[in-house]
Structures are given as structure tokens and as C-alpha cells.
Amino acid sequence: MKIFDEIIDYTCFNQFNINDLRDNLVLPIKYDGIYFKCFCCEESNLISLNVKELVKKKSLKKEDILFFLSDVERRIKLFKLSKKAINSETLNDTFIEDFFYILMKKAIEVRASDIHIESSNNSMVIRFRIDGSLKIFYIYEKEFLQVLSSYIKLLSKLDITMLRLPMDGRFSLKIEEYKYDFRVSTVPTIDGESIVLRVLDDTNIKKSIEELGFSKNIYNEIENITKLSQGLILITGPTGSGKSTTLYSILEKLNSQDKKIITIEDPIEYKVNQVQQISVNDELELSFDNILRRVLRQDPDILLIGEIRDVASLNIALQASLTGHLVLASIHANNSLQTIARLIDLKANKYLLSTSLKYIISQRLVLNICKSCKKQGCEICNFTGFYNRSSLAEVLKIDENISSFILNSKSSEEIKEYLKASSFKSMLDDGKQKVEEGITSLEEVYKVISL
Numbered sequence: 266m267k268i269f270d271e272i273i274d275y276t277c278f279n280q281f282n283i284n285d286l287r288d289n290l291v292l293p294i295k296y297d298g299i300y301f302k303c304f305c306c307e308e309s310n311l312i313s314l315n316v317k318e319l320v321k322k323k324s325l326k327k328e329d330i331l332f333f334l335s336d337v338e339r340r341i342k343l344f345k346l347s348k349k350a351i352n353s354e355t356l357n358d359t360f361i362e363d364f365f366y367i368l369m370k371k372a373i374e375v376r377a378s379d380i381h382i383e384s385s386n387n388s389m390v391i392r393f394r395i396d397g398s399l400k401i402f403y404i405y406e407k408e409f410l411q412v413l414s415s416y417i418k419l420l421s422k423l424d425i426t427m428l429r430l431p432m433d434g435r436f437s438l439k440i441e442e443y444k445y446d447f448r449v450s451t452v453p454t455i456d457g458e459s460i461v462l463r464v465l466d467d468t469n470i471k472k473s474i475e476e477l478g479f480s481k482n483i484y485n486e487i488e489n490i491t492k493l494s495q496g497l498i499l500i501t502g503p504t505g506s507g508k509s510t511t512l513y514s515i516l517e518k519l520n521s522q523d524k525k526i527i528t529i530e531d532p533i534e535y536k537v538n539q540v541q542q543i544s545v546n547d548e549l550e551l552s553f554d555n556i557l558r559r560v561l562r563q564d565p566d567i568l569l570i571g572e573i574r575d576v577a578s579l580n581i582a583l584q585a586s587l588t589g590h591l592v593l594a595s596i597h598a599n600n601s602l603q604t605i606a607r608l609i610d611l612k613a614n615k616y617l618l619s620t621s622l623k624y625i626i627s628q629r630l631v632l633n634i635c636k637s638c639k640k641q642g643c644e645i646c647n648f649t650g651f652y653n654r655s656s657l658a659e660v661l662k663i664d665e666n667i668s669s670f671i672l673n674s675k676s677s678e679e680i681k682e683y684l685k686a687s688s689f690k691s692m693l694d695d696g697k698q699k700v701e702e703g704i705t706s707l708e709e710v711y712k713v714i715s716l
Contacts, residue, residue: 511626
């Protein structure tokens with residue numbers, strides 16, 4: 266975006282009617298005492314504003330202009346507070362505290378999962394990650410970064426004098442009667458510092474299977490999985506494809522007082538009631554392999570492994586699933602067939618694999634078309650045209666034929682031919698169905714499936 270290094274002086278807006286700016290698609294950014302410099306787009310109409318001092322500086326997309334002209338009262342307030350905080354002699358003043366609270370409240374309102382605070386050549390930029398994508402929300406003077414950074418470090422009980430080393434911390438903040446937890450990561454950069462705040466809101470991950478946006482046939486297959494008492498269930502996909510959310514949702518469905526459930530996670534971010542969760546910690550000799558080897562002595566019914574990483578973890582998962590345990594795990598692979606190939610590459614015992622593996626769920630997250638504007642852009646979707654995400658998936662049930670293919674080392678092509686002849690629906694099939702239903706666009710489907 267061309268606006269990355271441009272600070273919008275929202276005090277300029279006092280000279281205009283905000284509705285006129287929106288109607289004519291003009292974004293004033295600076296007044297130099299003689300002229301108002303502004304951003305425009307192809308559809309902008311400077312003449313209709315009837316302001317002789319307007320000078321076009323750069324072009325932006327229509328959606329970006331409308332976005333920066335939205336929520337103006339809050340933008341003006343944040344801009345003024347940033348100025349006062351820079352000029353303040355102490356962090357004890359309420360300027361930075363008020364700024365930070367308003368900023369975090371906005372992040373929660375727009376469902377941001379992460380807040381990125383970054384320095385560039387001439388400015389400080391704040392971006393929110395929403396539905397997996399980053400978007401610039403605010404731009405301030407570069408000097409404001411040090412003030413904001415120090416305040417965040419104080420909240421996180423970090424050393425504010427430590428500027429040249431990465432640091433990690435946490436803090437909690439009460440926003441409108443609800444306490445939110447945030448994880449903090451800071452790293453020094455060539456331009457100053459990068460700070461990322463992760464919103465640890467368990468409502469983002471503790472969703473029922475019904476809330477994940479699976480197609481009905483996928484949902485029915487997952488319902489069948491929750492009725493199993495033993496075997497290995499694998500969730501696959503790249504980072505950020507929703508694997509953890511699906512695993513937790515299945516776990517919540519399985520969770521009951523007559524089952525002992527143990528998880529091995531690195532790290533644990535969300536507590537699940539009645540589930541025994543173990544965090545990997547190599548420094549305390551709680552390595553992944555050590556925990557996995559000993560956990561079966563705890564007499565679990567269900568075991569969740571955060572990720573199958575190597576031959577050792579795979580073999581233990583297979584052994585556990587063969588001896589009467591239901592094992593849920595994630596693994597990095599692009600689709601169901603590639604998952605089988607990946608397991609064989611890890612030197613999995615083919616007899617154990619063909620006997621223990623019950624289902625492979627491969628998935629992605631695809632953006633939903635905004636219901637309010639139907640992809641035209643509005644304040645609800647931050648002028649992106651998309652709001653929230655749904656799961657695209659394929660579920661491969663390991664039937665007797667596929668089990669035989671695995672045992673007899675049949676090629677992926679042979680398995681693919683068998684699936685074509687059966688009723689198997691691929692992720693692309695699932696995506697096309699969602700396009701037909703008006704949930705997403707074909708462009709978005711191809712974008713995520715190519716990952």
C-alpha cells in the first residue's frame with residue numbers, strides 16, 4: 266500500500282465535512298499552511314469539494330480511501346493522544362494508557378488475532394491480522410514507537426531499557442468487563458523495533474464442530490470420527506490452516522467424565538477442562554519424545570499429539586492407536602494422498618500404518634464473502650469484501666482397499682485412481698461447492714488450495 270510511510274494528520278478533517286470526503290473519495294493527509302495534500306483514486310472528484318487549496322499527492326484504491334475515512338472519531342482521538350504521549354515527559358500520564366486501551370478495544374471489535382506494531386523509514390505503523398490477513402489500520406510518527414513500546418513492556422513486566430535483544434512476555438487487559446490475555450514478542454529491527462501482540466482469546470479456538478464452517482458431508486464424516494474408540498486420526502495442512510482449532514473441536518466433542526484425555530502440546534495456550542495437558546519443555550527434560558514414551562502409563566483413552574514430527578513420535582502414535590487408544594494428531598502435508606506419502610517417508614511400519622490409520626482430514630481456511638456488502642466493501646469487513654472464514658476440507662476414510670494399498674506399497678497414482686472411481690470429494694470439490702453456495706469466491710479457493 267502506498268500509504269505505508271504517510272502519516273495522516275487527522276486534525277485536517279476539522280476543515281471538511283466527512284460525508285463530502287466520502288462522497289467525493291478524497292483523503293486529506295496533511296496541511297502545510299498553504300495547501301491540503303490528499304490521496305485520491307480514479308473516481309475522486311476534487312472539484313465538487315470546492316476547496317482551492319487541495320493538492321493531489323498520490324493515488325490509492327477506492328477501498329483504501331473509504332477505509333481511512335471510516336471510524337473517524339476514533340482515528341482523530343487516537344491521533345491526538347499519540348501526539349500528547351510523544352510530548353509527555355512521563356509514562357505515568359494517562360495519554361498512552363488511554364491510547365492503548367482504545368487501540369486494544371478496536372482490535373477486539375474487528376476480531377484481530379494479532380496486532381503488529383512496526384517502525385519503517387519515517388513512521389510507525391500498526392497493522393491488525395484479521396481472518397489470516399494483515400491490514401494497516403493506523404500510522405503515526407516514528408517517535409511514538411518508543412513511548413508505546415515502553416508502555417507495552419511495562420505491562421508485560423519486561424525491561425524497557427533492553428532495546429537490542431528479542432523479548433517475550435504476557436499481560437492481561439480488561440476491556441468492557443471481559444479480561445483478555447495477550448502474548449508479547451519484541452525484536453529489534455534495522456528501523457527500530459517490531460512488536461507483535463497475540464490475542465489469546467480461547468473463543469477463537471474453542472469452537473464446536475458445527476461452528477467451523479465445514480460442508481455437510483465433511484461434518485458428517487467428522488461426526489463419525491468422534492464415535493471411534495481407537496485408531497489414528499490425522500489432521501493435515503500448512504501453518505494457519507485451522508488444524509489446531511479442528512483438533513480442539515473434536516477433543517471437546519469427545520470430552521466426558523468417563524474418558525481420560527491427555528494432550529502433549531508445545532506450547533499450551535488454551536486450557537481445556539477435565540483434560541490433562543502436558544507442555545513440552547526441553548530445559549526440564551520434558552522433551553516431546555520423553556513425554557510420549559511415558560504418557561501411555563497414565564492409562565489414557567484419548568491422546569492428542571500436537572504434531573507428529575519424526576519417526577519416533579509416529580511409531581509411538583501408531584503403537585498407541587493399535588493398543589486400544591484413540592490418537593489425534595496433526596502433521597504437515599498438502600492433502601490426504603501426500604499425507605500417506607509423508608508417513609511412508611518417515612519409515613512408518615506399513616502393517617501398523619495400514620491397521621491403525623482410520624481417517625485423514627486435510628484442510629484450509631478460505632475467506633467468506635461479506636454478507637453485508639457482497640464483496641463491494643463496507644465498514645463491517647474493513648472494506649475488504651470478506652468477513653470471517655470457513656474450512657475447506659477433504660476427509661479420507663481408510664477403508665479396506667486403501668489399507669491394502671498401504672500394506673502392499675501401492676503408488677499414490679493407484680490410490681488416486683481408486684478414489685476417482687469412488688465417491689471421494691477433494692478439497693477443490695469442496696471449494697467449488699462453497700462457490701456455488703455463494704460462501705466464497707473461486708479466486709479465494711484456488712489461492713488457499715495452492716498453499
